[in-house]
Amino acid sequence: MPRKSVQPGLFAGTPANLPPGLFHRPGLLDPAGQAALYAAVQAVARDAPFAHARTRMGLTSAAMTNAGSAGWWSDLKGYRYETRNPATGAAWPPMPAIFREAVAAAVADTPWPDFAPDACLINFYGEGAKMGLHQDRDEKDFAQPIVTVSLGDDGDFLIGGLTRSERAQVLIVKSGDALIMGGDSRMRFHGIRKIHPGTSPLEPLAGRISLTFRKAL
Ligand code: CO
Numbered sequence: 274m275p276r277k278s279v280q281p282g283l284f285a286g287t288p289a290n291l292p293p294g295l296f297h298r299p300g301l302l303d304p305a306g307q308a309a310l311y312a313a314v315q316a317v318a319r320d321a322p323f324a325h326a327r328t329r330m331g332l333t334s335a336a337m338t339n340a341g342s343a344g345w346w347s348d349l350k351g352y353r354y355e356t357r358n359p360a361t362g363a364a365w366p367p368m369p370a371i372f373r374e375a376v377a378a379a380v381a382d383t384p385w386p387d388f389a390p391d392a393c394l395i396n397f398y399g400e401g402a403k404m405g406l407h408q409d410r411d412e413k414d415f416a417q418p419i420v421t422v423s424l425g426d427d428g429d430f431l432i433g434g435l436t437r438s439e440r441a442q443v444l445i446v447k448s449g450d451a452l453i454m455g456g457d458s459r460m461r462f463h464g465i466r467k468i469h470p471g472t473s474p475l476e477p478l479a480g481r482i483s484l485t486f487r488k489a490l
Contacts, residue, residue: 294418294456295432296383302375302422302449307475311424313369314395314482320366321358323397328352334402335465341368343392343489345411352411354392354489368393375422376486379451385418390486398428398481404465406433406441409454409487417488418455424448425473426481433462448474 291297302310323336326347339345343354344365357364372393380388396404409419421430423446430452433441443466446452454461468481 292458292461294454294458295461296451296453296455297444297446298379298451298453299447300449301378301451304449304474306375307424307449310371310375310422310484311475311478311482313371314424314484317366317369317395321361321363323395324360330405333404335396335398335404337397338395339365339393340372340395341365341390341392345392345394345487345489354411372484372486375451375484376420379420379422379453380418383418383453383455385453385455388418388420388486388488390420390488392487392489394485394487396483396485398426398465398468398483400468400470400480402465402480403467406431406437406462406464408460408462410460412487412489414488415459418453418459420486421446421452421454422484422486423450423452424482424484425475425478427469427472428481428483429466429468431462431464431466433464435460435462437462447472 317340318338321338323338325332325336327349328347343356346355346359380386425448428446430444430446431441432444433439
């Protein structure tokens with residue numbers, strides 16, 4: 274039965290309809306796996322609290338933190354990876370083992386089974402939060418994929434083309450799903466149109482958390 278979460282006329286929910294290099298793994302993590310991952314996120318956030326990053330357009334509506342040897346950050350100096358948390362000067366928390374296990378499961382059966390990220394950007398989307406269409410281009414090696422794991426509320430993930438003008442399509446990502454963008458899809462524009470409040474199957478989590486794994490350095 275096709276996933277009814279995908280809007281008609283879009284990717285229709287079957288991997289065969291996704292463009293080359295884009296992989297969707299619905300339900301990669303079962304409820305216990307989601308709860309364990311969320312507990313690890315909370316531990317990271319106790320060490321490196323979520324904060325809204327500053328961009329030229331103002332504060333991001335998603336709150337962010339990082340784990341790993343590099344963390345994505347933005348302030349008036351621009352977008353970049355930092356080996357330390359600019360808010361505290363401390364190193365980012367190390368990537369928990371359960372993060373790496375989720376990535377390994379996500380990239381199995383893709384062209385990048387040995388993907389070893391050094392950065393995990395964790396975004397929290399509360400009600401009304403979104404992320405405009407953008408490309409991820411602050412990393413050194415675009416041959417490495419990007420892996421995103423979702424927790425909590427459903428989100429409308431926007432997948433555009435390789436140019437900003439190409440119309441984006443919506444893929445609904447649910448708690449426990451993974452999305453992999455690599456190869457011909459590595460530089461696709463993408464974003465979050467909105468989240469769907471109240472849809473989180475994770476009891477303590479209201480909102481959406483995304484874990485975006487990249488090889489940054
Ligand atoms: Co991005």
